[in-house]
Amino acid sequence: MAQLDTLDIIVLVALLVGTIAYFTKGTYWAVANDPYGNSLAHANGVKTGKSRNLLEKMEETGKNCVILYGSQTGTAEDYASRLAKEGASRFGLKTMVADLEDYDYENLDTFPEDKVAFFVLATYGEGEPTDNAVEFYEFITGEDVSFSEGSEDAPLSKLKFVAFGLGNNTYEHYNSMVRNVTKALEKLGAHRIGEAGEGDDGAGTMEEDFLAWKEPMWTELAETMGLEEREAVYEPTFDVVEKLDMNIEDNTVYLGEPNKNHLEGHSKGPYNAHNPYIAPIAESKEIFTTKDRNCLHMEIDVAGSGMSYNTGDHIAVWPTNAGKEVERFLHIVGLGDKKNTVITVKGLDPTAKVPFPSPTTYDAVARYHMEICAPMSRQFVGTLAQFAPNDEIKEELTKMGGDRDYFHAKVSELNLNLGQFLEKMSNGEPWTKIPFSLFIEGLNKIQPRYYSISSSSHVQKEKISITAIVESIEKPGAPHIVKGVTTNYLLALKLKQHGEPEPDPYGLNYALNGPRNKYDGIHLPVHVRHSNFKLPSDPAKPIIMVGPGTGVAPFRAFVQERAAYAKEGKEIGKTVLFFGCRKKSEDFLYEKEWEEYKEALGDKFEMYTAFSRDGPEKVYVQHKIKEQAAEIDKLLQQKAFFYVCGDAANMARDVNALLIKIISEQRGVSEQKAEDVVKQMRASNQYQEDVWS
Structure with missing residues (x-):
């Protein structure tokens, strides 16, 4: 009988846990396992026991503008924060920044007409939503989307929204998130304010695209909502307080640890983007x-x-940032002698999200949490002007902030990070007027x-x-x-x-x-x-891989796996690799290993190499692909999988165009027909890319 009672208790506890998880949609567990521990449990606006009702949150905190972001690497979140800051300082908007995955959206049909929603959306991979935007995207683009009041005719007619997308034109589905979400919202009756902006990381113009988009957007938003622009005066989002009664020996002070478990010395999984494994x-x-x-x-x-x-x-x-640059940055902002001073950082607004755990030190923030080595943004340079050591420097920074070409010549072309820029502008004189909160707000979190x-x-x-x-x-x-x-x-x-x-x-x-x-x-x-860049499940399928330089990395894994399967007696399909580097004698990656894989795979493995600086003329993988056009098309007609890894802006784009040409010439069809074939290959995952800008 006692055994039965124990079993009953276990079952009841399991049911209770499942019920809590279901009805809180994981909110309780997300907060209970907050990556920063208790210090940030309230930072993102979703607290234990609180609902996921966005409108309720806005009402509680007196907000009339929410900037929702879908971000994979933190860039979209950064742009969202910048928009919130600018909207508040220039137009008096009561702004909050919100992670798309923190809220539900069934009641968007009751969004007040005197409020506005911004959507800052990155496109991930082959036109996919970022991890934190998946649920929102599936909901808003669903065929049977339904809202709280059940209206079928233009349910979002009260919603005013602004949209900006982050994309890469080297991908086929360029900025598809902002395009698809904008289309879905307008189909549901929502009113877009201004153009839907599109930033292009592939062309390296993301920052300038953002700056060019936001000015006309603010003009139209101000007109629509009856806002009056005022002189932008810096108002901190975070309160930074020096704790002179604490020191770095205190075991509650974060010295670069990413969360409470790491601080207390018992790191445990699951390991993810909030919790690394050492x-x-x-x-x-x-x-x-x-x-x-x-x-x-x-x-x-x-x-x-x-x-x-x-x-x-x-x-x-x-x-982690290099100590040389950490020292440079702290010295030039007048904090060199205070680098180990303990500070606490708290949001001055209940919706402000502190990007690192606190208490901590100036050194820890600069070393482990802020992108102090990243290129300078023009908007941030303009913001710094009001804190310049003298009027001459202030005037120069104001000019840089407002003139794209001048900024490019004086900053971008010189490869200056923040510390280097400040040193150059003041000839080494420390900038002691800049509030540390401005760096927390204006610099990206290190990713x-x-x-x-x-x-x-x-x-x-x-x-x-x-x-x-x-x-x-x-x-x-x-x-x-x-x-x-x-x-x-x-x-x-x-x-x-x-x-x-x-x-x-x-x-x-x-x-x-x-x-x-x-x-x-x-x-x-x-x-x-985890990635969608995968070998076919059947190793007997042929594959073609294009990977110059370190683009060969995943293909070493692919060929290594196929060689192991061959040794186990499995049937292996034709495995073709195109690899390129500068010189055979200097940077032929894994040269000896390919010979071992060839021994295991025999005639199932073919490797074509291009050494761009070994001959009188430069030879690239594209040349080798062209030479093997007939063989490539033959394999493609056998449903070979085609993979490309490496530089997106040049190599990957060239390979895509070359493949279209090969199919057109080998099959005697138009280039438009060949392009349709390649698009179909992409749609069926027969053509896969793992590329970067």
């Missing part, structure tokens, strides 16, 4: 043979973490960097391979060489692992041991992001 680096090596460039191969050990990956997935590396995994999960489940070229960009006339934040961090870890006396050849001085030396040894914060 993974040991099992192995690291240089795979270029030239001394003036670096390409790293690393094996990340995830055994015992509970993390898993599938071949074709991405690994996210959580970077994980994603790399294509270069190993097969079938071959090595507990070790994830990464292949990364160490970035170093030098422009003629620019005073500084741009060193990639994450890749140089990886290089420093590699050098330390191999016992180099100078683990940092550029003097960048990364904090390799992490906050409180918690990464002691050779460790790296990571998580896995």
Whole structure:
């Protein structure tokens, strides 16, 4: 009988847990497992026991403008915050920024006519919504969408909205999120204010596209809502208080730890974009043979973490800013001597979202949380003008903020990050008037960097391979060489692992041991992001891969997996790889490994190489693809899968155009017909891309 009672209790508890999870839609658990712990439990406006009713939240907090964002890497969230700040300071709007996944939208039909909603929407992958926008997108574009009052005729007629999209024109479904959502909202009767803006990361014009879009939008919004523009005066969103009674020895002070579990020293999964796993680096090596460039191969050990990956997935590396740039930034803003001062950061508005845990220090914020090494934005430079050390500098910054070409010549072309820019403008005199809250609001939160995994999960489940070229960009006339934040961090870890006396050849001085030396040894914060870039489920299907440079990374994983299947006696389809690099003797990635895979796969594996600087004329993968046109079309007619990985703006676009031409010529059909074939391949996942700008 006692056993039956115990079982009853277990069943009842399980039912209770399920009921809570269902009716709160996960809100309770999301807050109970808040990545920052209790310090930020109220930051995003969704609290334990509170509803997911957006209009109720706006009413409670006295807001008449909500900026909803769909963001994958944080950029859309940043633009949303900037719009909220500008709307409040210039037009007196009562603004709040909201994550799309935090609310339900069945009552949008009761949205008050004296309020406005902004939608800032990034398009992810092949025209997909970002992870946090999936539910909203499926709801608003659904065929049977229904709202609280049940009106069938123009249910959203009261809703006024503004829309801006973040896209990449190298993808076929350019800015499809903002286009599709705008279309869906208007179909439901909503009234769009201004044009739906479209920013293009592929052309490198995202910032200028945003600035060009927002001015006419504000004009139309002010007219529609009867707003009066006023002189924009900076009003902080966050209260930054120095806690002189605390110090960095206090174990409640965050020194770079991403959340409470990490702070308390018992990090646990699940590991994701809010909670990294501190993974040991099992192995690291240089795979270029030239001394003036670096390409790293690393094996990340995830055994015992509970993390898993599938071949074709991405690994996210959580970077830390170089100590050299942290010191430069803190010194030029007058905080060099106060870098270890403990501060608390709180939102002055109940909807303000603090982007890192608190209490913390100036050093920890600059090192682990803010993109201080990113390129400067023109809008931010204009904002800094009011805090300039003198009137001459103020006038110069005002001119930069208002003149695109002048800003480009004086800032963008010189590769200046924030610290370098401030140093140059004031000849090293500290800028002591800038409130630290302005940096928290105006600089992006530092984001994980994603790399294509270069190993097969079938071959090595507990070790994830990464292949990364160490970035170093030098422009003629620019005073500084741009060193990639994450890749140089990886290089420093590699050098330390191999016992180099100078683990940092550029003097960048990364904090390799992490906050409180918690990464002691050779460790790296990571998580896995699942991808749709996948091998066909049947290994007998033929595949064609195009991957110059480190674009070959996922194809090393693909071929590694097929070679393992061949050794197990499985039937393998034709496996064709096009690879390109500069010189065979310097940067032929994994040269010996391809020979091993050829031995395992035999005539099922063909590799075509293009070495652009080995001959009198430059040869690229596109040339090799053209040479194999007949074979490629033959395989495509056998339903071969076609994969491209690498640079989106040039290579991937060229390959797409070349494939259309090949199909047209080989099949004797028009280029329009061939283009339709390629589009159908994309729609059926027969054509897949893993590309970057």
